[in-house]
Amino acid sequence: MxxxxxxxxxxxxxxxxxxxxxxPVWAVQIASSLLNIFALLAVFLTLFALMSVLERKILGRxxxxxxxxxxxxxxxxxxxxxxxxxxxxxxxxxxxxxKLVHFLAPILIAAAAILALxxxxxxxxxxxxxxxxxxxxxxxxxxTTELAVFMAGWGSNNKFSMLGAMRAIAQMISYELPLIxxxxxxxxxxxxxxxxxxxxAQAGYTFGLVPRWFAFTPWGATAFLLxxxxxxxxxxxxxxxxxxxxxxxxAGHMTEYSGFKYATFxxxxxxxxxxITGLAATLFLGGWHSPMQALQFVPSYVWFFAKLSTLxxxxxxxxxxxxxxxxxxxxxxxWKFILPMSFSCVIAAAVWHYAGRGLRGWLWSLFVIVFxxxxxxxxxxxxxxxxxxxxxxxE
Amino acid sequence: MTPTLQLFLFVSVALFSAGLLAAxxxxxxxxxxxxxxxxxxxxxxxxxAFWRFSPQSQAVTGVLIAIFSIAIAAAExxxxxxxxxxxxxxxxxTNVDRLDQLKG
Amino acid sequence: MSSAAVVIIAIPTLAAxxxxxxxxxxxxxxxxxxxxxxxxxxxxxxxxxxxxxxxLVFVYIGAVAVLIVFTILLTRRDVGKNRGANWxxxxxxxxxxxxxxxxxxxxxxxxVVAPYVRAITVxxxxxxxxxxxxxxxxxxxxxxxxALIGALVLVMEEKR
Numbered sequence: 246m247x248x249x250x251x252x253x254x255x256x257x258x259x260x261x262x263x264x265x266x267x268x269p270v271w272a273v274q275i276a277s278s279l280l281n282i283f284a285l286l287a288v289f290l291t292l293f294a295l296m297s298v299l300e301r302k303i304l305g306r307x308x309x310x311x312x313x314x315x316x317x318x319x320x321x322x323x324x325x326x327x328x329x330x331x332x333x334x335x336x337x338x339x340x341x342x343x344k345l346v347h348f349l350a351p352i353l354i355a356a357a358a359i360l361a362l363x364x365x366x367x368x369x370x371x372x373x374x375x376x377x378x379x380x381x382x383x384x385x386x387x388x389t390t391e392l393a394v395f396m397a398g399w400g401s402n403n404k405f406s407m408l409g410a411m412r413a414i415a416q417m418i419s420y421e422l423p424l425i426x427x428x429x430x431x432x433x434x435x436x437x438x439x440x441x442x443x444x445x446a447q448a449g450y451t452f453g454l455v456p457r458w459f460a461f462t463p464w465g466a467t468a469f470l471l472x473x474x475x476x477x478x479x480x481x482x483x484x485x486x487x488x489x490x491x492x493x494x495x496a497g498h499m500t501e502y503s504g505f506k507y508a509t510f511x512x513x514x515x516x517x518x519x520x521i522t523g524l525a526a527t528l529f530l531g532g533w534h535s536p537m538q539a540l541q542f543v544p545s546y547v548w549f550f551a552k553l554s555t556l557x558x559x560x561x562x563x564x565x566x567x568x569x570x571x572x573x574x575x576x577x578x579x580w581k582f583i584l585p586m587s588f589s590c591v592i593a594a595a596v597w598h599y600a601g602r603g604l605r606g607w608l609w610s611l612f613v614i615v616f617x618x619x620x621x622x623x624x625x626x627x628x629x630x631x632x633x634x635x636x637x638x639x640e
Numbered sequence: 641m642t643p644t645l646q647l648f649l650f651v652s653v654a655l656f657s658a659g660l661l662a663a664x665x666x667x668x669x670x671x672x673x674x675x676x677x678x679x680x681x682x683x684x685x686x687x688x689a690f691w692r693f694s695p696q697s698q699a700v701t702g703v704l705i706a707i708f709s710i711a712i713a714a715a716e717x718x719x720x721x722x723x724x725x726x727x728x729x730x731x732x733x734t735n736v737d738r739l740d741q742l743k744g
Numbered sequence: 745m746s747s748a749a750v751v752i753i754a755i756p757t758l759a760a761x762x763x764x765x766x767x768x769x770x771x772x773x774x775x776x777x778x779x780x781x782x783x784x785x786x787x788x789x790x791x792x793x794x795x796x797x798x799x800l801v802f803v804y805i806g807a808v809a810v811l812i813v814f815t816i817l818l819t820r821r822d823v824g825k826n827r828g829a830n831w832x833x834x835x836x837x838x839x840x841x842x843x844x845x846x847x848x849x850x851x852x853x854x855x856v857v858a859p860y861v862r863a864i865t866v867x868x869x870x871x872x873x874x875x876x877x878x879x880x881x882x883x884x885x886x887x888x889x890x891a892l893i894g895a896l897v898l899v900m901e902e903k904r
Contacts, residue, residue, distance in 0.1 A: 346775065378866050381798045388806025392778060395813055399771060411817075414810060421806070438866050642857050643747040649848045651754045651787065655761050655780070657841035662765035662773075664833025670770060670815060674777050677808060678761055681784050684800070692791045693856055700872045703864060704880075706788075706796045707873075710803050711884045715891035717808045721815040722895035728819040 251544040254284070255370050281373040285362055293515045294324035300561050307565035334504035339402055342501065346400030351502065351509035353393040358516035360386045365523040366440050368533045368546030379440045380432060383524060384425055387479070390517070391417050394488075394498050397510075401501035409497020412572060413488035416478055419579040424475040426587040427468040430594030431459055431528045440524075444532030453538055458531035463611035464593035469529040471587050473556070476521035478575065480514060483564035487572050522556040523549075581625055589617035648689035656682035669724045669734045673717065680713045749790060757783025770816050778809045795866050 249256070258280055265273050298313060298321060305312025313320035338347060361383050363374035376382055391414050398410020432438055435446040449457045459465030478485040489497035499510050526532060530552050533545035570578075593610035600606030655678060662675030684706045691702020728734050760779035767773040781804040788797030873881050 343771075346771070376794065378795050378798050381795070381802065381866075385798045385802040385806070388802055391810050392775075392805055392813070395810065396775065399813075414814075418810070436867065643750045645856050646848055647747065647750055647754075648787070648791070650845060651750070651758065653841060653844040653848065654758050655784070656844075657837050658758065658761035658765045658780075660840055661762075661834055661837035664836055665830045666765070667830065668770060670812060670819075671765075671773065674764055674773060674812065677804070678764065678777065678780065681781055681800070681804075684796070685784055685787060688788055688791050688793045688796060692793070700864060700869055703793050703796055703869060704872060704877055706793065707799055707869075708880055708884055710796070710799055711888060714803050714807060715888050717811060718895045719891050719898070721811050722898040724815055725818055726898045734819050 251369055251546075253544070254368070254546070258284075281363075285373050286359070289359075289362060289516060289519055290512075292519065293512055294328075296515055296557060297327070297511075298323045300564075303558070303561045304565045307562070328508070331505055331508040336504040336506065337501075339501050341402045343400040343402065346396045347501070348400075348506075350393050350397035350400055351506045351513070353396065354390055355509050355513040355516065357386050357389045357393060358513045358520060361520040362516060362523065364440055365520070365527055366444050366532055367523075367549050368544065371533075371546060372441055375439075375441065378438045380428060380438045380443075380524075383520070384421070384428075387517075387520075388421065397502070398498040401498070403501050405494045405496075405500045406498050409488045409494050409500065412494075413481060413498060415572075416481075416485065416488065416575055416579075419576055420475040420478040420583070423471055423579065423583040423587045424479060426584070427472040427475065427590055428528060429587075430464050430468055430590050433591070434459070434594055434598055440527050440532075444527055444534065447531040448534055450538050456531055456534060456536055458529065458534070460529040460531075462594075462597060462607060463614050464590045464597055465529055467586065467593070467614050468590040469525065471583055471590070472525055472529065473559075475583065476518075476525060477560065477563065478579075480518040480521055480560075482518070482560055484567040484570055485575055486569060487575065518557070518560065519553065522553055522560070525556060526552040582621060585621055586617060589614055645689060645693040648685065648693075652682045652685040652689065655679075655685065667735050667737050669727065669736050670721075672736065673720045673724070676720075677713060677717060680709060680716075684709055750787070753783055753786045753790065757787070771813070774809060774812050774816065777812075778805050781805065781809075792864065795864070795869055 258277070261280060262273060262277060265276055268276075301323070302312040302320065313323040316322040316326045338344060364372065364376060364379040364382050366372040374382075394413045394417070395410050398406045398408075398413075401407075431443060435443045437443065437446075447456070447458050451457060455461060460469045481488050487493075489499060494500070499507060502510060526549065533549040535541045535543060535545075535548050593613040596613055597606040597610040600609050659675040659678030659680075659682060662678065663672045664675075666672060666675070687702050687706045687709070691699075691706075694702070724734060727739060731739060733739070757780050760776040760783060763776040764773045764780055767776060782801060785797040785800045788794070788800060
């Protein structure tokens with residue numbers, strides 16, 4: 246019974262494709278891809294709508310107010326109202342804007358986010374796009390976002406847009422490095438760039454109790470935290486939202502966008518967030534594996550989306566809790582702390598692997614991580630960070 | 641119908657010529673760099689095409705030489721663009737025809 | 745792999761490459777250059793070299809195009825001043841294109857059909873890089889480090 250519930254979507258797809266028996270191979274392939282794309286878009290656009298209202302509800306809860314509660318029961322129809330509002334708004338394009346680039350930027354940014362979602366295994370046999378170098382595909386597609394953000398900033402012909410785009414690119418490039426390097430230990434240990442293989446490598450339970458997720462090894466826990474923070478920066482979320490800091494540069498690279506194009510940017514930001522948290526769950530939290538042996542009867546995709554929503558909740562929680570950081574703080578944090586720490590994760594994973602993946606390896610890799618952390622905190626003299634702020638004005 | 645090697649070689653030649661056009665006919669230094677990058681990409685396409693159509697395509701040589709050449713092209717782009725910025729600081733121009741003095 | 749797929753990918757790729765070489769606006773040229781390279785990566789996918797295609801997109805779109813765009817911004821005051829083209833160079837490019845095309849379609853030995861092969865896996869590339877090609881790999885690493893430091897030194901502000 247549980248097995249059929251687990252594979253219900255896979256069987257449904259095969260049933261739909263069975264209508265095409267006798268059709269040429271390429272037609273079946275295209276139909277299969279279209280079904281995958283349709284399912285992916287349906288699920289994640291619904292999740293986007295849900296997330297946009299839940300985020301406002303949770304933020305309201307954190308800030309001691311109600312949040313949206315007018316449209317529909319508990320304000321749940323708010324995204325529909327928002328969508329209608331966005332659709333019927335006037336689409337303003339600045340007169341001196343580069344029309345084509347201005348038009349293409351939101352499309353490109355949304356396409357990149359949707360493509361990145363394709364390689365994540367959402368459940369047993371449920372990967373939309375199986376490719377040998379899946380992780381590399383994710384980052385290759387993700388790197389086009391930088392160019393799209395730049396196109397938005399430059400095409401708008403507005404100094405706030407340009408400033409926002411420059412800030413966004415600066416922080417995205419700085420954090421793309423640790424993001425990729427924290428993936429390296431997982432790829433090293435598994436020996437594959439294929440997300441399905443990475444999930445398969447995290448199957449099983451130590452002593453039948455603790456799942457063999459990489460987040461439960463010292464290097465994995467560190468890499469997971471670093472990956473999470475870098476992902477937060479990559480998706481331009483609140484503690485690191487200087488690119489679109491409302492109080493400084495209006496809305497960054499989105500300043501000159503209105504109506505549906507703005508909604509596309511908004512959607513791309515959320516889809517990017519889903520992609521990065523989905524990858525975090527795949528790499529470190531065991532993908533669709535259940536956290537307890539006794540709970541394996543629950544379908545795999547339920548576990549995946551449970552992990553995804555937990556991580557997304559932490560994103561919202563952080564947004565409600567932390568103030569915005571300064572640009573120089575973000576850069577210093579990336580180059581002086583996160584980058585050395587992520588290299589230490591690579592070394593710790595190698596130590597863990599060659600010490601036999603047992604308790605001994607666990608302790609040795611913990612030692613490596615703690616050593617690097619202690620050395621960094623002495624070298625960077627973290628106490629100085631809390632000294633009175635010195636203002637230096639532009640000369 | 642499966643394509644032959646000729647088709648890929650033709651695409652590669654066209655790309656190479658576009659790169660050559662950019663590198664030879666434009667006067668802006670960045671255009672020249674773009675042209676060089678396109679010519680390198682055309683060369684990579686040739687490597688991959690010859691590897692795929694060779695009788696021993698189980699060897700990884702063709703793929704590896706393409707990867708190495710991409711890495712070298714990236715290094716070349718970084719240094720080239722740094723040079724453009726340095727030259728611009730000095731001469732206030734990026735027009736390669738006007739960079740005709742050796743003394744600083 | 746069918747000829748139709750190759751032609752469908754090749755036409756926008758070559759159009760973008762031509763646009764990158766001829767467009768007046770430097771920024772548009774850079775963006776078309778990025779499009780052309782995505783097309784080349786798609787051709788790599790068709791040829792069964794997925795890894796190289798991904799590396800190409802990653803390096804060129806993620807790094808080189810962004811670098812070019814930043815350089816354009818840093819040297820912005822000069823954009824638009826140096827119009828005009830060198831017609832001798834254009835003639836040479838067309839001549840090279842004509843000559844090489846003639847040579848390709850004249851050579852009978854290159855009109856071969858690809859043998860069937862299994863797609864090359866990332867694992868095999870990694871093993872080759874770490875065993876028989878470890879020296880070139882280290883040399884490329886050294887080269888990239890040297891290029892990094894060299895680029896930094898070149899653009900560093902001179903102390904006055």
